[in-house]
Amino acid sequence: MFNSINSHSCIVKASKLIACAxxxxxxxNVASEHPQNPSKQTLASDLEQIKSEVLKLNRxxxxxxxxxxxxxxxxxxxxxxxxxxxxxxxxxxxxxxxSKDVTGFLYTDRQRKALEKGxxxxxxxxxxxxxxxxxxxxxxxxxxxxxxxxxAITHHxxxxxxxxxxxxxxxxxVANYRxxxxxxxxxx
Amino acid sequence: MHCxxxxxxxxxxLLTVQSASTFAQTHHNEQxxxxxxxxxxxxxxxxxxxxxxxxxxxxxLRQISINNQRFNAQTPKxxxxxxxxxxxxxxxxxxxxxxxxxxxxxxxxxxxAEQVNDTGKSATSAxxxxxIALLQLTEQQVEQGNKAQAQQLLAKIKHVSPAYYxxxxxxxxxxxxxxxxxxxxxxIATKDQTSTxxxxxxxxxxxxxxHVNQALFYIENNxxxxxxxxxxxxxxNNPKQASVTFWQQLFSPFVNEEIVNKKATSDxxxxxxxxxxxxxxxxxxxxxxxxxxxDSFIILKSFPQHSPYSEPALFLFxxxxxxxxxxxxxxxxxxxxxxxxxxxxxxxxxxxxxxxxITQKQEPLASGTEKTLKQALANYQKVDVFFSTKLSALKGxxxxxxxxDNLLNFSVKASPLTLQEQQQKQRVDNNIIDNLAxxxxxxxxxxxxxxxxxxxxxxxxxQHLIELDxxxxxxxxxxxxxxxxxxxxxxxKTRQDKIFTTQQQHPISAxxxxxxxxREQLAQILNLVEKQQNVQALANAKxxxxxxxxxxxxxxxxxxxxxxxxxxxxxxxxxxNGVLQWQLSQQFIPRLWQHKTQLASIDKQLAIxxxxxxxxxxxxxxxxxLTFIEKRQQQSAxxxxxxxxxxxxxxxxxxxxxxxxxxxxxxxxxxxxTANLLTSRHSMAAILEKISFxxxxxxxxxQARQRQTSSEDL
Numbered sequence: 001m002f003n004s005i006n007s008h009s010c011i012v013k014a015s016k017l018i019a020c021a022x023x024x025x026x027x028x029n030v031a032s033e034h035p036q037n038p039s040k041q042t043l044a045s046d047l048e049q050i051k052s053e054v055l056k057l058n059r060x061x062x063x064x065x066x067x068x069x070x071x072x073x074x075x076x077x078x079x080x081x082x083x084x085x086x087x088x089x090x091x092x093x094x095x096x097x098x099s100k101d102v103t104g105f106l107y108t109d110r111q112r113k114a115l116e117k118g119x120x121x122x123x124x125x126x127x128x129x130x131x132x133x134x135x136x137x138x139x140x141x142x143x144x145x146x147x148x149x150x151x152a153i154t155h156h157x158x159x160x161x162x163x164x165x166x167x168x169x170x171x172x173x174v175a176n177y178r179x180x181x182x183x184x185x186x187x188x
Numbered sequence: 189m190h191c192x193x194x195x196x197x198x199x200x201x202l203l204t205v206q207s208a209s210t211f212a213q214t215h216h217n218e219q220x221x222x223x224x225x226x227x228x229x230x231x232x233x234x235x236x237x238x239x240x241x242x243x244x245x246x247x248x249l250r251q252i253s254i255n256n257q258r259f260n261a262q263t264p265k266x267x268x269x270x271x272x273x274x275x276x277x278x279x280x281x282x283x284x285x286x287x288x289x290x291x292x293x294x295x296x297x298x299x300x301a302e303q304v305n306d307t308g309k310s311a312t313s314a315x316x317x318x319x320i321a322l323l324q325l326t327e328q329q330v331e332q333g334n335k336a337q338a339q340q341l342l343a344k345i346k347h348v349s350p351a352y353y354x355x356x357x358x359x360x361x362x363x364x365x366x367x368x369x370x371x372x373x374x375x376i377a378t379k380d381q382t383s384t385x386x387x388x389x390x391x392x393x394x395x396x397x398x399h400v401n402q403a404l405f406y407i408e409n410n411x412x413x414x415x416x417x418x419x420x421x422x423x424x425n426n427p428k429q430a431s432v433t434f435w436q437q438l439f440s441p442f443v444n445e446e447i448v449n450k451k452a453t454s455d456x457x458x459x460x461x462x463x464x465x466x467x468x469x470x471x472x473x474x475x476x477x478x479x480x481x482x483d484s485f486i487i488l489k490s491f492p493q494h495s496p497y498s499e500p501a502l503f504l505f506x507x508x509x510x511x512x513x514x515x516x517x518x519x520x521x522x523x524x525x526x527x528x529x530x531x532x533x534x535x536x537x538x539x540x541x542x543x544x545x546i547t548q549k550q551e552p553l554a555s556g557t558e559k560t561l562k563q564a565l566a567n568y569q570k571v572d573v574f575f576s577t578k579l580s581a582l583k584g585x586x587x588x589x590x591x592x593d594n595l596l597n598f599s600v601k602a603s604p605l606t607l608q609e610q611q612q613k614q615r616v617d618n619n620i621i622d623n624l625a626x627x628x629x630x631x632x633x634x635x636x637x638x639x640x641x642x643x644x645x646x647x648x649x650x651q652h653l654i655e656l657d658x659x660x661x662x663x664x665x666x667x668x669x670x671x672x673x674x675x676x677x678x679x680x681k682t683r684q685d686k687i688f689t690t691q692q693q694h695p696i697s698a699x700x701x702x703x704x705x706x707r708e709q710l711a712q713i714l715n716l717v718e719k720q721q722n723v724q725a726l727a728n729a730k731x732x733x734x735x736x737x738x739x740x741x742x743x744x745x746x747x748x749x750x751x752x753x754x755x756x757x758x759x760x761x762x763x764x765n766g767v768l769q770w771q772l773s774q775q776f777i778p779r780l781w782q783h784k785t786q787l788a789s790i791d792k793q794l795a796i797x798x799x800x801x802x803x804x805x806x807x808x809x810x811x812x813x814l815t816f817i818e819k820r821q822q823q824s825a826x827x828x829x830x831x832x833x834x835x836x837x838x839x840x841x842x843x844x845x846x847x848x849x850x851x852x853x854x855x856x857x858x859x860x861x862t863a864n865l866l867t868s869r870h871s872m873a874a875i876l877e878k879i880s881f882x883x884x885x886x887x888x889x890x891q892a893r894q895r896q897t898s899s900e901d902l
Contacts, residue, residue, distance in 0.1 A: 110243060
């Protein structure tokens with residue numbers, strides 16, 4: 001009778017209702033049915049090994065693709081970050097380089113919160129010739145009084161042989177209860 | 189053997205690839221370490237955080253890996269983050285390795301820095317992260333029955349905060365079962381928790397899971413009063429469960445949404461109800477074991493209808509009803525069990541018990557008249573047909589299952605999703621981690637397979653098969669990507685070769701050098717003219733012609749001056765020459781400036797041409813880097829093929845393993861059904877005997893008695 005109930009506990013486990021108490025039964029079942037089954041261990045271990053290799057391969061191909069499509073000599077990356085974000089609720093960003101639209105991004109609540117929690121988003125990755133360029137970013141959002149506002153910033157930069165990384169930082173200005181946008185070029 | 193050879197080949201291949209780049213990488217890494225600042229590394233880590241908080245866990249893990257590989261941005265925080273995600277996607281060996289290394293490093297740091305007051309928030313968080321990751325990993329090991337590994341991981345935990353003690357204690361109970369945990373970690377409180385530490389210590393052990401496990405321990409040792417107290421307490425009070433902390437959420441990313449959204453509240457309530465139901469069921473079982481059938485009957489009267497434990501509770505209730513002489517109710521309940529659970533062991537037992545019950549119930553009334561005995565016989569015949577049908581159905585299942593090539597296609601349960609939703613779900617994108625984590629368990633419409641899948645080992649094997657299928661489909665996509673990269677590389681190479689050929693056909697650099705030499709010559713002349721104020725040197729073509737004409741005239745005058753008077757001519761010539769010289773001197777400065785400007789312009793053009801030429805040279809040299817990328821692409825392509833082969837091989841193994849397990853299950857079921865069939869036939873024989881020899885036949889069939897469930901069996 002106890003055995004019958006133990007085997008039935010798997011139903012509960014499948015429904016993910018109980019974690020630990022049920023784990024006990026399933027653990028006992030496993031132990032009793034397959035005590036130290038080496039082939040099972042090998043299969044699990046092989047599968048884990050493959051999973052790990054696939055992840056590694058994924059990463060390698062991703063890097064390879066980036067290296068090929070965006071070599072450092074021409075690479076330009078633009079990032080967005082928010083410090084606190086009390087005075088500006090970010091809704092969307094438009095990005096222009098040398099007066100040409102290069103990208104735009106419309107944020108979901110979750111993505112905006114991800115920025116407010118300290119995340120940095122790479123919004124653009126592209127190629128540019130060496131020389132002088134102009135970056136313009138237009139931020140649309142809601143200010144602390146609930147009005148839809150737009151803020152723009154223009155930044156001139158020189159593209160050299162190294163990869164160029166530019167961060168657009170939105171931070172709160174307590175003095176005037178508004179958000180400020182700063183530009184920071186990352187030093188490698 | 190074949191597998192080992194393949195694995196060895198794979199390892200050798202990887203080692204070759206690694207060793208080739210190890211030396212260069214070591215040197216490069218050392219340079220990188222100093223090159224990238226802490227601020228930059230932090231920014232890289234924050235990129236992973238953005239992906240994580242946006243719910244894109246694959247990219248978060250990839251970002252962490254890229255940060256490590258490309259920028260050597262490995263920090264303790266990112267290591268923990270990495271380990272947490274590894275735990276979440278089931279990379280247990282890797283996660284164990286990472287976590288144990290971190291734990292060892294922390295212990296070392298704690299020893300060397302001995303008692304540095306660790307008040308920093310980040311340090312506390314790191315400890316907490318490590319603890320959670322270790323607990324999650326232990327839970328996975330326990331779930332898979334790897335008790336030794338679970339014990340090993342638990343032994344690494346030295347201190348536990350009250351918030352995690354319930355989970356820690358429960359895992360210890362499970363890992364060491366049936367023995368008691370040997371040594372437990374101490375409970376530590378953070379500074380802001382000190383005031384409530386005692387309270388926390390008491391509440392830490394107040395988990396329903398801990399109580400139920402404790403009760404089970406008492407039942408195993410026949411200490412029923414203690415077990416009863418605990419189970420009654422769980423059933424009636426249902427002690428509060430530990431709340432889920434932020435870090436627990438962080439380390440269970442794939443259930444994160446469920447915890448965050450409103451559904452979580454209802455899930456917690458369902459869990460609480462389920463554990464209370466379980467306590468109630470255990471209590472009833474314990475009463476039956478003690479032959480307190482009436483208590484069991486009373487306690488199960490209030491058992492909820494919709495519970496994960498309905499089936500055993502219903503059986504126990506029917507059994508208790510039979511024992512307490514509620515015969516009608518018992519028969520109804522056994523009948524219900526047989527109808528609702530026709531493939532379960534309890535359903536089969538119910539069928540037998542019901543038949544026996546009907547026979548027993550009729551005996552006192554009719555005391556074995558032929559009519560009632562025939563009714564009993566007819567009832568047993570139904571039972572006979574029931575078990576015979578099940579046996580033939582089992583045979584049909586055996587044949588169908590064991591001859592299936594693709595086990596994932598065997599009798600798949602129809603999905604309630606629309607075709608579009610199904611296609612979307614089946615789509616394997618780059619986010620392999622999300623796909624692996626979200627892989628739903630195999631659902632079948634075959635009742636036999638459903639029953640077999642109650643075996644957690646078989647279920648795990650099926651999960652492996654699903655994962656292998658996902659990995660194979662993902663790798664096929666990666667293969668396409670690799671081919672596209674190969675194509676792009678070929679295009680780039682062709683372009684590069686063209687430029688290279690053009691360069692060879694038109695040696696621009698030689699031409700530039702020649703032009704440069706010529707320009708230098710001109711510059712020198714111009715300098716000389718300026719220095720000597722040689723106005724004639726800057727005369728234009730017309731003026732040059734005039735100057736030449738004047739010179740010729742002077743020569744002619746010199747020849748004829750001995751024969752004729754040339755004074756007049758000479759004066760006129762001098763006047764003309766004077767005017768021309770005056771004009772040239774007037775034009776000298778502007779012309780000199782003009783020439784210098786032109787020279788500067790030539791310099792500029794030459795510089796541009798030189799830059800272009802350098803670019804071409806650079807581009808031609810980039811041939812090497814392209815070759816390097818090409819090499820990497822070829823390595824990836826080879827790796828994909830090796831992995832696909834490995835997956836095929838392991839899938840075959842998994843199929844064989846599953847078929848073997850299912851075969852064992854079928855044999856067990858067949859034995860059980862045959863035994864049940866035999867019991868019912870023995871009972872039938874006894875009844876037939878009774879019909880044939882009414883005076884000699886015993887009142888109750890001895891064979892049937894043997895198969896009836898007694899309290900000792902329970």
